[in-house]
Amino acid sequence: MKYLSIVILTFCLLLSVTLEAQVNTGSNKIYRVSFKDKKNTPYSVNRPLEFLSQRAIDRRIRFGIPVDESDFPVNPAYLDSLRKAGAQILFTSRWMNSATIKVDTITVIRQIRQYAFVTEAVKVFSSTDSERVDVLPYPVTDTETAGLNYGHAFRQINMLNGDFLHEKGFQGQGVVIAVNDAGFWKVDRLSLFKNMFDENRVKMHVNLIRGDDSVFKDHTHGTYVLSVMAANIPGFMIGTAPKAEYILIVSENGSNEYPVEEEAWISATEIADSAGADIINSSLGYSEFDNPAMNHTYNELDGNTLRISRAADIAASKGLVVVSSAGNQGSKEWKYITAPADADSILTVGAVNAKNEYAPFSSTGPSADGDVKPNVVAMGWGTVAASLEDNKLELISGTSLSAPVITGLTACLIQAFPNKNNMEIIRAIEQSAHLYPFPDHLMGYGIPDYKLAYEILSLSQTPSDKTISLLKIYPNPFKNGLNISFFSKEKSTVSITLYNLIGKKINEYSTEVNANSFNREIFKINGILRPGFYFLELNDGKTKVRERLVAY
Template identity: 40%
Template sequence: MKILLAFLLQAFLFSLAGKAQLNRYIIQFTNKAGTSFSLSTPGDYLSPKALERRSRQQVAIDSTDLPVVAAYLDSVRLSGAVTILNASKWLNQVAIQTTDSVALQKIAGFQFVKSSQPIAPRSSSAQPSDKFAEPNLPLNTQEEIPQTELANIYNYGQSYGQVHLHQGEFLHNHGFSGQGMHLAVIDAGFPGYVTMPAFDSARINNRFTDTWDFVTNQSNVNGANNHGTICLSTIAANIPGTFVGTAPQATFNLYRSEDAASEYPIEEHFMSAALERADSVGSDLASISLGYYHFDNPSFNYSYANMNGNTTISASAADLAARKGMLVVVANGNEGTNSWHYLITPADADSVLAVGAVNTSGIVANFSSYGPSSDGQVKPGVAAVGWQATGFQDAGAPRTYNGTSLACPNMAGLATCLWQAFPEENNMGIISALQQSATKASAPDDRMGYGIPDMKKAFAILLKRFYTQQIQQAGCNTILKWSAKTSANISYIVERKLPTDVDFVSIYTSTGTGNFHADNFSYTDDLSSLPTPISIDYRIKVNLDTDTSFYFTPVTIQHQNVCASYTFIGDGDWNNAANWGAGVVPPAVLPAGSSIIIDTQAGGECVLN
């Protein structure tokens, strides 16, 4: 029966292949039985940094992490005139190139082969003129271009507007420019990145650490289409006074998965392989300014119903990357003015941050693809500058570009810096902080999603998410203890509100020191002079660079202790009222919170009896 099914499948495949000259195929396997790798020794296939990220986020190693079984690949390769292109361990499949019909029939008959599908013709050297064409928008002459603030640590030049829209300079000014964070950029090539002055800082400091071209299977990505160079520049470029990217101190892994000469689903397979490599070498984030819905062969075209986060190769791979702990940032698409209208995959994946486009005034670009996904997810997740965005495509001056392709890396860089500040948070927690900080957080829509994130607000959200506090009464005192991150730019102000106060009153300030770090704080509020019983409200205000709009959770205590104070002023008998202030002798059993002060006369003595 299996032979018959394989024959029928083969007949169909070759009918299709003969029509469209498809000679690249995806072979999917049923299992990973007999693998030489073990879940107990993940260091054999994951780098120490990848394992550290998994451990920090408590992400378990599972069978999808195991490489594709080598014996399966050998069997496929030895079936005839077959070239192995690359494998995807997460999807348990391999891309091959062949015109050998006998080999294909043999492969389809293997017990460990789940399916064999044609996916693309031979790669072409032709370069279509419009695959990455910019959406045609008129210059927005009403847009107000913000001026660089001299107090910032970076002189942003032409990139200031796209950083400042999100208060991204707040993160940079606090020392978070991406240091120690690894960001994978997956695109169509990066010509010029090894020579362009915009990338001198990253090159000199060896912050391009891993590269691979999954289209041609080589390590050199210094070629092909400059779309990747432009996207990379919005994050990594660093020419003070001219242009500074959103994460100029990050470390970068560059991968080419896009064949700009054609549009076929095999590029989604390449993207999956690129994400797997990014994960394996320890990338924290991935920026993907690519997307799919229509192909050169219409038989592969997706429908809007397919944009449900679970159907396409690229959406499946993006969600798996997120499951491994990576923060995946994806362009939402530029189809807002055409008949497709909606987002494109993998922006539909449910665990990615899809990014729409606005200008530096926060106005949504008409080309930015609409949400939601077909299964009702809010899409895009957020919006960033992609209309008249600035970047580099060569060694010349910065230029302006249009597309969610620019919005995506702009946001990816800022997300990198935010995560640098709060490595204790996981990838989905960073996404939620960005969305909660955005301009439409309370009423997301299908154009900008949750809106334009504010990095200072997102920072405060995470600061509050990881603080702890304990406020309780002890006798005639309120003891406040809290643990939170601080630095020389952050102070905490204890505020109190009594029944007689119109508003909260500051009663104590603790100013941080040094670099951003976790610390413990405490303050004791003396209540002995206050009447009882009363309700007292406390709250801790967070002062971020003189911005005092952020608060920790307020607490109300019920002050009921009689905080009487008895002062012994005499010389002799404890029970003699004349020896006590105001003639008041303390009771035999003191009320909670009461105190006795012994103030003997000079040369006298206190006789306790």
């Protein structure tokens, strides 16, 4: 193959475990074995380069995150004992302190359950014939292109003001995006991705299902997902992070659905962390399985019960931004989000169409413990993505496609503010969304505005004599009311007043704000305004800011 995966030396031990064996879906004897501890581990917090890349260590230092025992790989002695008993190691989880194994006979698992260092051994796969269809491709027939050379992808980026970030030079340079998916078929051959390979921006690829690095031979799902971010043919299609670096990991078996894939997802996420990723895109979700006895319940989707969701939150605790699709269950009996979308410290993404309307298939919230889910939405109904035929595109629907719209633009925001931690980045994105601070269970906080998110983050770190800054007023022209977004430097009472051109006060009210806070107010108009020009003023007693508006 022309383009080879880059295997960093410090990951040799990790990959020797995760690549040891292929997940053979013909077997019905795959188990997840959990360990009691990491006692007598050969690893030390004083030698982190033995199990983390320098980039991963730098992320922890930048955000004040200590290296601790959860970063240690599973004790090699425990894995050796499993092998001696007759088990084959498929992959491991350092965070969950477990291994997913394949055994030939039930006798082997009975022996393993007797080990003092083993707390449980749970079956996570039983074979059946099943296949899922995740996305609905349709050929793109409209050949008209829009400005900024985005080609057919213009609407899905412009909807979120993502082109603002790109125009400022933030296109993902130096940011590493890990993509957990089912396969990236033909990505190494399609022209849409040529620039990414030419610039050596595929930093690593690994297939946990096959047990090798052959990510370009299987499923098409990841091809669609990656194209939304990485495509780079001006005038035809440009993605949301066309200059980012990518780690491609196959953790999903596209032909069936079993909990073993959740274990693979956990391992994939740990690989992404260790390799130094900044952000993870997961257009995968789990709730119902081919064996109904293994199904999750809605009550389990509380962000704390399911292993995959706990792992997503652990990734967030390590400083990564984790972006998860909400799921495509909105019009089905299940209807709710799927794991790990219930994790409370990640960004869960639902779907809308090109007219900003909720997509009926998009899974709904809240999580079982009441968290706002999805957090935000993006274009996932008729999203432009790669075709498997070169030099063509498809329109594809699913939250699998809205998630990478958000992931790519979030990578650009991370590039713009490298010293803002993941929670600050997520909070700014939520605050910029059109329904904030009044989320619902269909769209969460709504459609983000990445220009506004950029301004929120800028104001929070830029010294200024102004105690209040007006960020956004919409709609303008207006008729019955206004949405007003502003930043307050100090705790104060802010008066918001509407004047006509001759200075007559039309309407006024006051609101209490906290120091260093982003605020959004809905300003209602009493009565009927005459068409014409008006001024809106914000005043906290120290700073006055004004904006001219048009009523119709």
